[in-house]
Amino acid sequence: MIPECLRNCPAPAKLNLFLHVIGRRQDGYHLLETVFQLIDFCDYLHFTCRNDHLIKRVTSSEQIPEEDDLAIRAAKLLQKEIFRQKGIPVRGVDIEIEKNIPLGGGLGGGSSDAATTLMALNHLWNGGFETKDLISMGVQLGADVPFFLVGQNAFGTGIGDKLTPVNTPDGWFVVIKPPVAVPTALIFRSNELTRNTEPIKMANFPDFCKKINHFGRNDLQVVAMKLFPEIRKAVNELSQFGNARMTGSGACVFCRFASETEARKVATRLSSRWNTQVVKGLQNHPLKYLLDNMGE
Incomplete structure (x- = not known):
């Protein structure tokens, strides 16, 4: 049975252990090399199915309008892709966000919220998408989203979206x-x-x-x-x-x-x-x- 809700879904922050800019593409995007390190400093997201098809953020934020929130955008994108690829209309969802990761800090909080939303709702809605499918969606939302979807520390190249898993020392x-x-x-x-x-x-x-x-x-x-x-x-x-x-x-x-x-x-x-x-x-x-x- 598919659950009606998922509670306390962690969205961990990241550190860039180093970040090198090695060039620039013709479209203006910068070519990077970095190691992404997950840390146990998290936002927490709570998802509850609705009886309609709306996607709503039930926590207010003076800093981010609901329509610009990456978690909301991720949910809408996934809902659209499930219907487009599988022909299955899915119920809407209420999203509650416990925001701990500061904005504008370089910790990837918004991108992590988006990745957690894609992972959690793929399960809640029985979307059946594999990680590579979610990554294809995530890159449309932000360059850091694919890292959080890979789910382990990684060496990032390109614009940060080409990822090779690495083991980093504990610390x-x-x-x-x-x-x-x-x-x-x-x-x-x-x-x-x-x-x-x-x-x-x-x-x-x-x-x-x-x-x-x-x-x-x-x-x-x-x-x-x-x-x-x-x-x-x-x-x-x-x-x-x-x-x-x-x-x-x-x-x-x-x-x-x-x-x-x-x-x-x-x-x-x-x-x-x-x-x-x-x-x-x-x-x-x-x-x-x-x-x-x-x-x-």
């Missing part, structure tokens, strides 16, 4: 959220952004795992720090304790630690001045792992 992270929201387009449009970092060879990845705290850099960070002094302050302060760097296009800054105890000591020292989180690295997306292993 804990202190994440600082400076009091700014960074528009991604503003960073990528900057004339000061370098776009010629030397591409990485996959054969180098054993070195990446050994030198994870110092491997690569975030090419967007220099631009973001110039535009947003708060990011520069966060990087400088967290750098006292390790190799701090920005994730995505900002604004969040992180540093990796070997133990939870060490991470919490640093976070405590910084908490009077900064919005800090202590998070653990994950190897797998918790919802995808659960759905993939149901019935085993």
Whole structure:
């Protein structure tokens, strides 16, 4: 029997352990190389079937209009694809979002919400789509959505949508959220952004795992720090304790630690001045792992 609802579906955030810009396509999109790292800092989504065909967000948000919410857009896209490919009209759904991941932080919260929506509703609506099918839908919503649908840490190339699973070392992270929201387009449009970092060879990845705290850099960070002094302050302060760097296009800054105890000591020292989180690295997306292993 298909359930009438799915509750407490996690949408985990991500960190970019490094982010290199290696070129630019003719259509203006940038060519990237990065390693995506899942962390246990999550939004939670709750889905309840309706008796009509409407898709509604039942939580309000002053920051994102309902029609622009990636979770709503993902649900509408999946509903449309189920009907187009299978000829099956599906009932609508109410979507409740417990929003913990900050907007404009480079943590991928909106993209993760969209991926969780596609995975959960594919199950709730008995859509029957495989991961590769959901990825084809996800890329229409945002460049980071495919990563969350793959469901494990990955080396990303292209515009971040070509993904090779990788195992990253276990660890804990202190994440600082400076009091700014960074528009991604503003960073990528900057004339000061370098776009010629030397591409990485996959054969180098054993070195990446050994030198994870110092491997690569975030090419967007220099631009973001110039535009947003708060990011520069966060990087400088967290750098006292390790190799701090920005994730995505900002604004969040992180540093990796070997133990939870060490991470919490640093976070405590910084908490009077900064919005800090202590998070653990994950190897797998918790919802995808659960759905993939149901019935085993």
